[in-house]
Amino acid sequence: METFTRQSLKLCPYVKHQAKAIKDINGSRLVTQAARCPVMGPALDSQKRSYVTKSTAAQAQAVGHAEVAQEQPVDFASVDHQTNEQSFDYEGLFENEVAKKRNDNSYRFFNNINRLAKEFPKAHRATESDKVTVWCSNDYLAMGRNQQVIDVMTKTLAKYGAGAGGTRNIAGHNNATINLESEIAALHKKEAALVFSSCYVANDAVLSLLGQKMKDLVIFSDELNHASMIVGIKHSNAKKEIFKHNDLQDLERRLAQYPKSVPKLIAFESVYSMSGSVSDIPAICDLADKYGALTFLDEVHAVGLYGPHGAGVAEHYDFEAHRLSGIRSPAFKTTMDRVDIITATLGKSFGTVGGYVAANRKIVDWLRSYSPGFIFTTSLPPAVMAGAAEAIRYQRSYINDRQLQQHHTAYVKNSLNSIGVPVQPNPSHIVPIVIGDAFKAKQASDLLMNKHRIYVQAINFPTVPRGEERLRITPTPGHTNDLSDILIDAIEDVYQTLDLPRIKDIEAMGGLCNVGVPGYVPEPNLWTEQQLAYTDKDLNQNVFNPIIEQLEVSSGVKVDE
Incomplete structure (x- = not known):
């Protein structure tokens, strides 16, 4: 500030003659003093130019349910950037965008959750003595603490080290990679598979490449598809048709608008996680x-959980045929055979990390050869891939966890249901407790954590x-009935304390998320009583x-010369 003042005294006549007044200036008189300047005065009077200004400081305002910190957003879209007097207010933009999230109660708070392998489903927070029970993990089968998986990963880590050394394109790959892709292909009974760093990357990579390489492609996407699919479709630059969720009539109406010769792709999920x-x-x-x-099917929230061997919902549709045939393909074209491209994750039911695509040999070789999301990404560590392969093998032959x-x-x-808590009806393993208010959902999550030592994250926009905010509960094989009873008592207390809407209240409002909707008939559970009675x-x-x-495709298909 002193350097700035000295320079101003040398260069600006107004500052030189008003040095004492400016030296005594305070924040409240800044505009008044500036208005007297022959340069700044006219500029302040002029309304023709908008200057970039930082968003105002946080203020406590009573909004909605309680007094919360609110920041007044600035409309950066309307700012005139055609000026040389001042650089763009980068920090103001960032602050402004975060303020929007705080104002609409969609700002995300991350809890410090350290899952304890030997005490699953327990975790500790910042200190090891501060323990909570986790009820919202996507480690659906607790494979992240499976001893066989840990043993394989430990041995592989000791032998081959922590990392892969780079991309497969440059550093090469290894037996763990080849074995994992072979296991994935066998699981889905496809000719080939390709592993990515995550299923988000896999979805983006595959969908974007299809649109970029396939002229005039039209992608038909379910309106509730995951963000990774939405981003991939956007990056594809292909024409898109968004059909209503699980509405086959709307999908067919849209498909019928195009000649059969026009290339088309239907992108959808098996289980929608929210x-x-x-x-x-x-x-x-x-x-x-x-x-x-x-057809492009995302089985992220279904692999490991459905089908006799954990291949997902596509396998579950022909449960008996796959159960009897084992790793072999049945004698007819199954639902899983009919799906052209299957993507899924290694980071949920298989307890590790990574994503993959399974398809026929030509599709996978094409992806391996052209996809930037695969070519330019460092490979997963050998220990991770070895652990994922072991998890697939374990679940293939062990039905009891599912x-x-x-x-x-x-x-x-x-x-x-017995205590009137509204759960969005569905035939899967997801338990969405409908609250319908972002602020109340966060309050409920905090109360469960701080009072009852139960971790269930609030789910909000986007x-x-x-208006459809919720708590999302995901039981696992380790969430026994005694733990469930503790959870139910805690939720009852939360509902009483916060006066949250029960089923009867939602019915009175006309229904929400298929709760309290007149005439709605819930779908039967995917798992039948007969399927639940099978043993290994x-x-x-x-x-x-x-x-x-x-798989030959994992390393590249050789052509005879």
């Missing part, structure tokens, strides 16, 4: 056949639409420690 709804995969495949479309998760989910849903002995013996042939 609502628990499930797509009708066979019916969508029927439409794809009728109108000449490829069944336990279903039993525990049903217990929680039924118990919540993950779900505004009912599986084909070929699923126990099978020898899986390595």
Whole structure:
């Protein structure tokens, strides 16, 4: 500031003659003093130019439910950037955007949750003595603490080190990579598979490349598709048609607008993670056949959990045929066969990290050769890939984890219904408690954590639409009925304390998220009573420690000269 003042005294006549007045200036007189300046005065009077200004400081205002800190946003879109007097207010933009999130109660608070492998589903917060029970993890089958997986990862880590050394393109790959991709292909009964750093990256990479390489492609996307698919479709630059969620009539109406010769892709998920709804995969495949479309299925929230071997909902649709055939393909074209491209994750039911795509040999070789999201990304560490492969092998031959998760989910849903807590009906393992207010959802999450030592994260916009905010509970094989009883008592206390809307209240309002909607008929659970009664002995013996042939595509297909 002193340097600035000295320079001003030398260069500005007004500052030189008004040095004492300016020296005594305070914030409240700044504008008054500046208005007297022959340069600044006219500029302040002029309304022709808008100067970039920083957003105002946070102020406490009573908004909605309580007095909370509010920041007044600035409309940066209306600022005139055609000026040389002042540089752009970068920090003001960042501050302004975050202020918007705070104002609409969609600002995200991350809890310090350190999951304890030997005490699952317990975790500790900042200190190890501060323990909570986790009820919202996507480690659906607790494979992140599975001893067989940990042992394999430990041995691989000790032998091959912490990292992969770079991209497969430059550093090469390894046996762990080849084995994992072979296991994935065998799981989905596809010719090939390709591993990515995450399924977000896989979805973006595959969808964007399809649009960039396939002239005139039209992508038909379910309106509730995951953000990774939405971003991939955007990056594809392809024409898109957004059909209503799980509405096959709307999908067909849109498909019928285009000649059969026009390339088309139907992109959808099997289990939608925030609502628990499930797509009708066979019916969508029927439409794809009728109108000449490829199918792209995201099984992220279904792999490990559905089907006799954990391949997902596509496998579950032909449960008996796959159970009897084991790792072999049944004698007919199954639902899983009919899906052209399957993507999924290694970071949820398989307990590690990473994503993948499974498809026929030509599609996977094409992706391996052209996808920037694959070519220019460092490979997953060998230990991670070895652990993921072990998790797939374990779940292929162990059906009890999937069944336990279903039993525990049903217990929680039924118990919540008995106390009038609104759960969005669905046929899957997701338990969405509908609250419908971002502020109250955050209050409920905080009360569960701070009073009852239970961690359930509030879900708000943009993950779900505004007005459909919720708590999302995901039971696992480790969430036994005694833990569920503690959860139900805690939720009852939260509902009484915060006076949250119950089923009868939502019915009176006309319904929300299929809760309290007149005439709504819930879908039956995906797992039937017969399927839940099977044991490992009912599986084909070929699923126990099978020898899986390595894929040529993983390293590149050689052509005879």
